[in-house]
Amino acid sequence: MDPTALDARPSLTTYEGLAKTIDHSLAGPELTGDQVVAGCELAKRFQVANVIVRPCDVDLAVRLLEGSGVGVGSLAGFPHGSTTTAVKLYEIRDVLRRGAKEIGVVLNISRLLSRQFQYVEMELLQAAEECHKQGARLAVIFENAYLSSELKIVACRIAARVEADFVQTSTAFGPAGYTVEDLKLMRAHAPARVAVKAEGGVHTLENALEAQRAGCSRLGSTATAAILDAWKAQLDRAVDRVAS
Numbered sequence: 001m002d003p004t005a006l007d008a009r010p011s012l013t014t015y016e017g018l019a020k021t022i023d024h025s026l027a028g029p030e031l032t033g034d035q036v037v038a039g040c041e042l043a044k045r046f047q048v049a050n051v052i053v054r055p056c057d058v059d060l061a062v063r064l065l066e067g068s069g070v071g072v073g074s075l076a077g078f079p080h081g082s083t084t085t086a087v088k089l090y091e092i093r094d095v096l097r098r099g100a101k102e103i104g105v106v107l108n109i110s111r112l113l114s115r116q117f118q119y120v121e122m123e124l125l126q127a128a129e130e131c132h133k134q135g136a137r138l139a140v141i142f143e144n145a146y147l148s149s150e151l152k153i154v155a156c157r158i159a160a161r162v163e164a165d166f167v168q169t170s171t172a173f174g175p176a177g178y179t180v181e182d183l184k185l186m187r188a189h190a191p192a193r194v195a196v197k198a199e200g201g202v203h204t205l206e207n208a209l210e211a212q213r214a215g216c217s218r219l220g221s222t223a224t225a226a227i228l229d230a231w232k233a234q235l236d237r238a239v240d241r242v243a244s
Contacts, residue, residue, distance in 0.1 A: 018208065018231050021217060022048040023102075024224045025172065025199070026057065027075060033060070040064040046228050050102055052220060055095050062099035073102035073139075076127070079173040081106030081143065085123045092127055096134045103131050104139040106171060107155060109146055117154060125162040132163070139166035139197055145176035149185060156189040166218060168197040177201030180214045187215030205230035 012018055024043040026036050036057050043051045043065070050071040053061045061072045076091035077083050083091075092103055105127045111119045124140055131138040140159040144152055159167045167190050169178040177200020186196045198211040199220035205227050208219055221227060 012209070012212065015228070015232060015235060016047070018212075019047050019228055020049050021212070021219055022046075022208075022224055022227065023050045023052050023073060023197075023218060023220045024048050025220050025222050026051055026053045026061075027078070027172070028222070029054075033057075036060060037064065040070075042225060043070045044068045046224055048224060048228075049218065052102075052104065055091060055098075058095050058098040058100050071101050072099060073104065074098075074100040075104045075106075077106040077108075078104065078141075079106060079171040081109045081141070085126060088123065089126055089130055092130045096130070096136055100136065102137045102139060102165075103127070104141050104166075104168060106141045106143065107158075109143055112151055112155060113146065117158065120155075121158045121162060124158060124164065128162045128164055131165075137165035138162075139168045140164045141168040141171055141199070143171055143174045144169050144179070144182045145174050152182065152185055153189045156186055156194075160191050160194055164194060166195045166197045168199050168220070170200040172200035172220065174200070178211060178216075180210060183211060183214035183216050202227075205234065 024039060026039040040051055040061050048070060050073045051061055052073040055074050058072060058074050065072055074095040077088045088105060107120055108123060128138045142155050156167055167186050169182050178198035183196055183198055195217040196215055197218040197220060198216045202208055202211060202219045202221040203223045208227050211219055
């Protein structure tokens with residue numbers, strides 16, 4: 001895929017225009033196996049972009065979603081980013097081997113706050129290389145609630161230099177999720193080939209459309225059904241208005 005296509009926000013005039021920007025999140029530690037199965041079936045029914053599953057669920061999700069048009073993503077260094085580079089790289093290789101095609105890696109928040117920028121960059125460069133040589137995409141997860149605006153900009157620049165595919169606002173397990181201001185800042189400081197993903201607090205159709213307007217190309221949510229049911233209803237009302 002042309003990397004610039006990741007940031008090509010679709011025209012929101014069709015169901016698919018929004019559905020294919022949503023990653024259905026199944027990363028909660030409390031989810032049972034049955035709930036993961038149900039979540040994959042939901043993602044298949046609503047035809048979203050991906051499910052994002054815990055590493056232990058990648059095999060199951062890949063099997064359930066084979067041929068469905070819904071991708072499987074997973075995580076490394078999640079949720080705090082404080083594991084060593086070697087551990088993150090092992091996690092990446094393991095979930096790639098199991099069939100994941102998009103990997104969210106939490107950058108080392110402590111090292112970024114400590115202004116050890118070379119450490120952060122070298123770790124993410126290795127992560128990007130592991131993903132890209134297997135034809136997978138890398139999302140760099142920031143956890144913006146802990147970061148100043150300056151450090152968010154630095155993280156965007158590092159992500160661009162390592163050729164990450166996405167920059168992501170948060171894990172949804174930190175003290176706060178996405179904000180419109182963060183999305184606008186990240187979009188302004190990441191090049192067009194790097195897409196922006198909102199995570200944490202995307203619970204309603206209004207949230208999803210707000211994030212899109214702020215420059216977001218991908219949304220992570222556990223409220224997929226509610227968002228897309230509301231989207232279908234809105235599109236149906238628009239058709240009815242035209243018909244009348």
